[in-house]
Amino acid sequence: MSAGSSSEAPAAAGHAASAAGAGAAPGRAGPDPSAIVRLSTAYWDSQVLLTANRLRVFDALAAGPRSADEVAATLQLDARSTRLFLRACAGLGLLELEGERFRNAPAAAAFLVSTSPGHMGNVIRYSDQLYGxxxxxxxxxxxxxxxxxxxxxxxxxxxxxxxxxxxxxxxxxxxxxxxxxxxxxxxxxxxxxxxxxxxxxxxxxxxxxxxxxxxxxxxxxxxxxxxxxxxxxxxxxxxxxxxxxxxxxxxxxxxxxxxxxxxxxxxxxxxxxxxxxxxxxxxxxxxxxxxxxxxxxxxxxxxxxxxxxxxxxxxxxxxxxxxxxxxxxxxxxxxxxxxxxxxxxxxxxxxxxxxxxxx
Ligand SMILES: C[S@@+](CC[C@H](N)C(=O)[O-])C[C@H]1O[C@@H](n2cnc3c(N)ncnc32)[C@H](O)[C@@H]1O
Missing domain, CATH: 3.40.50.150 (Vaccinia Virus protein VP39)
Structure with missing residues (x-):
């Protein structure tokens, strides 16, 4: 995904909300734009999961909680970007925050760690290949x-x-x-x-x-x-x-x-x-x-x-x-x-x- 496409999406979402809002009289129930706003950026969520799976973030956290700096060092990523990324993973419920450290949420531990019997990473990798x-x-x-x-x-x-x-x-x-x-x-x-x-x-x-x-x-x-x-x-x-x-x-x-x-x-x-x-x-x-x-x-x-x-x-x-x-x-x-x-x-x-x- 290009940086350009991500940076334009919030404007599109805001536009959808204000356009729909302009059509509804104050205090009167009108069509709800929430689903449209949500759909306009739904690919962000998918790309976070697909990227975390591709980078093996969940394997990096399999042994226990680690800081963003530690994960960045293990996966050879930029530290500042990794912190933002892991917070987004936590926001999506894939990870949990323990102070400054991140750990796999129970579903991630069960299905996204490659040594887990329920591992789904290859199925997700196939979705990743279809993103383009x-x-x-x-x-x-x-x-x-x-x-x-x-x-x-x-x-x-x-x-x-x-x-x-x-x-x-x-x-x-x-x-x-x-x-x-x-x-x-x-x-x-x-x-x-x-x-x-x-x-x-x-x-x-x-x-x-x-x-x-x-x-x-x-x-x-x-x-x-x-x-x-x-x-x-x-x-x-x-x-x-x-x-x-x-x-x-x-x-x-x-x-x-x-x-x-x-x-x-x-x-x-x-x-x-x-x-x-x-x-x-x-x-x-x-x-x-x-x-x-x-x-x-x-x-x-x-x-x-x-x-x-x-x-x-x-x-x-x-x-x-x-x-x-x-x-x-x-x-x-x-x-x-x-x-x-x-x-x-x-x-x-x-x-x-x-x-x-x-x-
Ligand atoms: C989605 S997969 C399903 C595989 C398996 N039956 C399952 O349910 O897990 C569809 C399968 O059809 C096979 N296939 C597609 N076209 C075919 C063809 N003309 N002759 C034989 N197999 C074909 C593909 O190689 C693929 O393995």
Whole structure:
């Protein structure tokens, strides 16, 4: 972020407040400008978290409280700037002040320290990498193209691809426990995990449901990293990876579960409908199709996070966006599935899981 853009924002916020205020008669209730003022600088908050995570501020405080000078010396930062920055972190609730020293707030200690089992730093680093793409929202709206070519993080750039796969893995570890609680795969044997990314769901589902084996279908660059993660989890016997493009690959026969997680948001409605059709064709009678993703309510504007997620995908994938789970239910119905239902994962996870059974 440039210093120029930050220094102009307060003026914009003040302008929004006074413009709205000028429209309201004294003493009369009018529209409240607070949300507009807040939105005009909301990126400040994000940039503080993203930068603190990138600089590993939370690791620097993992052993206990330290002064701003000590943190600046450890991270090789300017002392005066670091003091302002750490105070802002404290203002946001990421750190706590103890006299002149700063310590991690409980949530930061649990989720932002790299040695913590709940570490989310790689997921946050992935958001950090997309910050520049969000700065090109206007260009993307004009051109109808993503600001970040998807190939960059799906194979072409090895470092970005690895960062993407590791972020998906970390996120999946957090979500999987909730997914397992809404998904009973007892007695199932053959899972096809389409666009299975790091393979984390396959690893955890085959662990949770003994007898289940999974084949993960993925693009070669992503599959190469996923193979390492699956092997590191000791799951190579239960989970295999197949290089392929899910638009053209043969889904095979005799599957009793097909999982399509986090991939509909990359695809048009027509392609999603076709993926559902091909999934149904490879299922045995009684087989289960599971489609998990961020979905909106009908109309597409709510939940707010889902509508914003649609923009994030528009910025990073050629057909990226967001669908309504009601649409997925409709495609499943058209393809002959029964017992169709949506389950929402518990907050803070924004995901909904749509399932349907083949007769
Ligand atoms: C958001 S990730 C979801 C990964 C995983 N299923 C999960 O839920 O964590 C979407 C995945 O789809 C994969 N993908 C995108 N286009 C694909 C294609 N044409 N064929 C196969 N995989 C694809 C990407 O590589 C990525 O791993």
């Amino acid at each position: 793409a969000w700065g090109q929202l206007e260009q993307s709206l004009r051109a109808g193209r993503p600001a970040l070519p998807a190939e960059t993080y799906l194979g072409d750039d090895p470092a970005r691809t690895r960062a993407f796969v590791v972020a998906m893995h970390e996120r999946a570890l957090g979500i999987a426990r909730a997914l397992v609680s809404v998904l009973d795969l007892s007695g199932r044997r053959a899972l096809l995990d389409v666009g299975g990314g790091p393979g984390t769901y396959s690893v955890l589902l085959t662990e949770r449901f003994p007898g289940l084996r999974s084949e993960v279908l993925e693009l070669p660059g992503v599959a190469a990293v996923a193979r390492e993660l699956v092997a590191a989890a000791g799951a190579a016997e239960r989970v295999s990876l197949r290089d392929g493009d899910y638009h053209t690959a043969d889904f095979g026969q005799g599957k009793d579960v097909v999982l399509m997680s986090g991939m509909f948001h990359r695809e048009s409605a027509a392609d999603c409908r076709s993926l559902v059709e091909r999934a149904v064709a490879c299922l045995e009678p009684g087989g289960l199709l599971v489609v998990s993703d961020v979905f909106t309510d009908p109309g597409g504007a709510l939940p707010t996070f889902a509508a914003m997620f649609g923009l994030n995908m528009m910025l990073t994938a050629p057909a990226g966006g967001v669908h309504a789970d009601a649409d997925v239910q409709g495609w499943m119905r058209e393809c002959g599935l029964v017992d169709i239902r949506t389950a929402a994962l518990p907050p803070p996870m924004p995901h909904r899981v749509v399932t349907g059974r083949k007769r």
